[in-house]
Amino acid sequence: MSAVAAEVADPRVVLSARGLGKDFAGFTAVNDVDLDVHHARIHALIGPNGAGKTTVFNLLTKFLQPTRGRIELLGTDITQTKPDKVARMGLVRSFQISAVFPHLTVLENVRVALQRPNGLSTQFWLPLSSLDRLNARAEALLADLGLTPYRDSRAADLSYGRKRVLEIATTLALDPEVLLLDEPMAGMGQEDVAMVAGIIREVATQRAVLMVEHNLSVVADICHHVTVLQRGEIIAAGDYATVSADPRVRTAYMGNEE
Numbered sequence: 001m002s003a004v005a006a007e008v009a010d011p012r013v014v015l016s017a018r019g020l021g022k023d024f025a026g027f028t029a030v031n032d033v034d035l036d037v038h039h040a041r042i043h044a045l046i047g048p049n050g051a052g053k054t055t056v057f058n059l060l061t062k063f064l065q066p067t068r069g070r071i072e073l074l075g076t077d078i079t080q081t082k083p084d085k086v087a088r089m090g091l092v093r094s095f096q097i098s099a100v101f102p103h104l105t106v107l108e109n110v111r112v113a114l115q116r117p118n119g120l121s122t123q124f125w126l127p128l129s130s131l132d133r134l135n136a137r138a139e140a141l142l143a144d145l146g147l148t149p150y151r152d153s154r155a156a157d158l159s160y161g162r163k164r165v166l167e168i169a170t171t172l173a174l175d176p177e178v179l180l181l182d183e184p185m186a187g188m189g190q191e192d193v194a195m196v197a198g199i200i201r202e203v204a205t206q207r208a209v210l211m212v213e214h215n216l217s218v219v220a221d222i223c224h225h226v227t228v229l230q231r232g233e234i235i236a237a238g239d240y241a242t243v244s245a246d247p248r249v250r251t252a253y254m255g256n257e258e
């Protein structure tokens with residue numbers, strides 16, 4: 001049994017795709033993908049190299065326009081919506097570490113991120129009360145993500161794992177309903193993997209998380225739902241115990257496990 005098999009009914013669906021497909025010049029990269037992502041649940045998208053995981057991510061965030069299918073966010077059809085609007089509606093993709101400013105401190109990075117959704121960055125002069133609110137929110141975000149001890153460290157001086165957590169913190173400044181993480185454990189040592197996994201679990205108590213992840217022990221540990229792609233199509237879906245016992249999944253992963 002997966003450590004996080006859902007014992008109770010899943011909360012509401014916040015992001016769903018039906019019949020999602022993408023062709024590139026006649027090559028079908030993604031075909032007939034159905035997906036339901038739930039509030040307060042961690043959903044993994046897994047599959048061997050070239051299975052279509054990144055393409056599905058790009059379709060959901062609207063960085064790519066689907067060839068077929070329909071996507072709904074919080075009950076609204078976003079199939080034709082532009083990526084910036086989708087982000088403002090609450091579907092936010094965590095960019096890679098380069099989104100963090102290396103020479104700013106941890107606190108400064110979070111403050112910069114917080115100024116964006118509040119529209120404060122466009123203001124020349126800020127009333128003291130706005131700054132106080134901003135500082136309080138920044139400190140709260142740092143505390144939530146275990147970054148308080150590093151608040152005055154330059155981002156460049158953080159460990160790889162902490163940089164990833166800071167990057168997640170800047171994304172959370174937008175207060176997303178759905179957070180998409182692209183291989184959050186990539187390139188990390190075991191200690192950082194455990195720390196970041198704990199943070200993602202915490203973050204997901206307030207929102208949905210959809211992640212592409214190659215580290216299957218992390219998927220087994222923290223993900224409530226797993227969708228397995230192969231050659232652009234779903235070959236299995238369910239909790240980790242269910243999909244890992246599926247003969248098609250075992251065959252797909254033979255020789256591909258990392």
Ligand SMILES: Nc1ncnc2c1ncn2[C@@H]1O[C@H](COP(=O)(O)OP(=O)(O)OP(=O)(O)O)[C@@H](O)[C@H]1O
Pocket residue numbers: 024027029047048049050051052053054055056
């Ligand atoms: N812009 C593109 N033009 C043509 N083919 C593409 C394009 N983007 C992706 N593909 C193809 O679509 C398929 C799925 O690619 P995708 O990157 O989504 O897979 P993935 O599961 O994310 O792989 P990986 O685990 O290696 O990152 C691959 O065969 C890839 O070559």
